[in-house]
Amino acid sequence: MTWTWRDSGLLAAGAVGRLVDAQRVKRWYFDRVASGNAGAGGGAAATLLAMARARSPLRDAAGAGGAGAPPAPVEVMKAEERKALLLQQLAGHLKGTTDTWMSIMVASWVLWIDATVMAMIYLGDQLGLYKQMASRGSTWTASRLAKAAGGLQARLVQEWLAQQAAAGLVDFDPKKGTFSLSSACVPLLAEPLSGSFFAPYATLMLACWKRIPTMMDAFRGQCLAPSYDEAGEDLADAMARLHVPEVKFNFIPKVLPLIQDGSLLQRLNSENLLCADVGASGADCTMEMALQFPKATFHAYEVADPALDRARENVKRRGLQNLKIIDAKIHPLGKAISSGQVKQRYDFVMCYDVLHDLAHPEQLIEEVREVLAPGGVWVIVDIASNGEMAENVRNHQKAATYYGISVCVCLPSGLSADGGRGLGTLGFPPEVAEPMFRGNGFSKIRSFQMPSLEKNQVYEVQI
Template identity: 30%
Template sequence: MSEALLDTTRVEAFGAQMGDVLNHGMLALMLSIGHQVGLFDTLAELPPTTSHELAGATGLNERYVREWLGAMTVARVVEYDAAGRTYWLPREHAVFLTRAGGPDNLAAATQFIALLAGVESRLVDCFRHGGGVQYEEFTEFHRLMAEDSGAVFDAALLDSILPLVPGLPERLEEGIEVADVGCGSGHAINLIAGAYRRSRCVGYDFSAEGIAAGRAEAAALGLTNADFVVRDVAELGEHERFDLVTAFDAIHDQAHPAHVLAGIAAALRPGGTFLMVDIQASSNLEENLDNPFATFLYGVSTMHCMTVSLSLGGDGLGTVWGEQKARQMLAEAGFSSVQVTNVEADAFNAYYIAQK
């Protein structure tokens, strides 16, 4: 293409956009480090402080802290007084950067960037030859998902999520059979079992590590009504056993999600409820252009959810399967009624209430 035909304004704008990509990509890694070592949490509690004072308060190496603060300052994350060489974290920023923010803490989510970068070379090979990256190659994924989902569960599961189903808290109080499919570390099941001791709760996951974590937490809490089973949920193998089945960000990861949904429908008693929590998005690409997390979601799909499914010879449904496809698959699985709603504490997900 001739240079004379180029829109130079558009060229310059896109060049600036690419510069932002480089800066923001590096910033994501620095935010992840700051979250992991507790720098944001400490900064939020301190008055304007020097790098030496911050290093002392956190027990970290001052030289690394100082360089990290440089990155945070030029990125306009923290503020800096040159005269006193002091730094502080605005309260408005702390909402999204500290553990006190609960589900709003997006600094925690930046850990996924480093995790996914670790399999980049494997993904390049998949682009060229097909196949997928196996779940076992994501060494920190279980821990990060437990941290991410745990913040939502602690903030909203009992008070906001379960009451989405009319009459459910009262039924749980009386005592019903509950299962969580793809339970991960089992924190949701343990919260439900702890709050509703008359209900019998079981979590299923193919990860032995996750099941062990769930059992350990249940034992620490003294729960006698929570059980955990290592099982591929594609082979759930239950018939009209449960009154409530939940799945938190688990269905789109499955190798054959339609088969899993059919198994869940079969496991529910007549009139039972399936509470499915999954990514809030459209099945139509053009309708996701204004989704503030769309780039992140398609990236996570490519580098984790889709590729893990494909590594198992699965359908590769992907993270952004969307509401339209979800409704279709739920209907095909045998759910006669599906309602979709949202929870204020969870910006990423839609909440599907499906009745058998």
């Protein structure tokens, strides 16, 4: 339940599929819990309905978009009200304010609905069905959509459309037998740079599910936990599509102006700086940086083979001359200078959502120190954490989701080598990170939460 409601911003996709400002939902929810009213009636449904019309925090941060989603039809409003009441009962059960058989049944039903809808969102995204519905005309029959999406099987498309209509993601006209993508769901499911794009979360969930059999063996001590590399193309794709809007709308315009009192941004715009993106995955974010700062040269370091394949294809497709892909298994960052792979030290190094995944983060910290030029700066973006597990469980609004992702992706990566630290998704707060930096030769350290995207912690580190 927590994935779609508390964290993803798609409130009750199984009922109505309307976009919600996740931060406001969570603040409302925890305020209710704190006051002992998590399971109460009253105006909760109206509160949630108002949130459903809010814009995405990411889109707001970029200054994009105007008014919120248009008012929903009456039948959709009623569906929202019903689902909001179900969610109230579920919230009460999860936080112990009610303990009834009905609450358990509600929780089970909502979880099943949400899991089913996530699977169908994955299909619609990967088969290009949402993109087709948003780009060509307003109404579709199953046969026409199947043909437009590349000659798919019309009967299967019809059943998928029926599910989407039942979920409220697609509007259905029974008189004409036609379907159209809900206007509120276009930025959610069909616009990768809308700032509200939700579809990659379905891909991330698939990557998590695929790792379950191997993780069961790791739980039993029959093998080391699987590495990040073993997550395959799904994880690389999901991370790329989630991170690129963050880099485009937040990191470049909101974070870089704060680094070195703005001097880094000035130099990126005017000088041929040598920059490294370490743990670059498919280099999608590095490519965004290279496009934004054409005078600078970027090196994207990665170890996962599926991500490296994606990165090389990205560079080939875009024809970028200022971006080079480096296989860090063959040419580790720490040996970049001594091996002759790099002729000079790096003026700027960035790591985006990387360090908490590493089995030996201290090793990377040492390597960055070795290759950072005098006056250079290392910027790390990682997942914001409240520190101790007790604080995260009690107060972190994404703890349930992040600990789940950690079990499937981040923690296994951190345990995939002998002696791995196993930090986990929420394991790199300032009280852990800063002593690591200082203990490995960095003396100037500043940390702050990413403006307008508080899920990320930013570290500005210099020798």
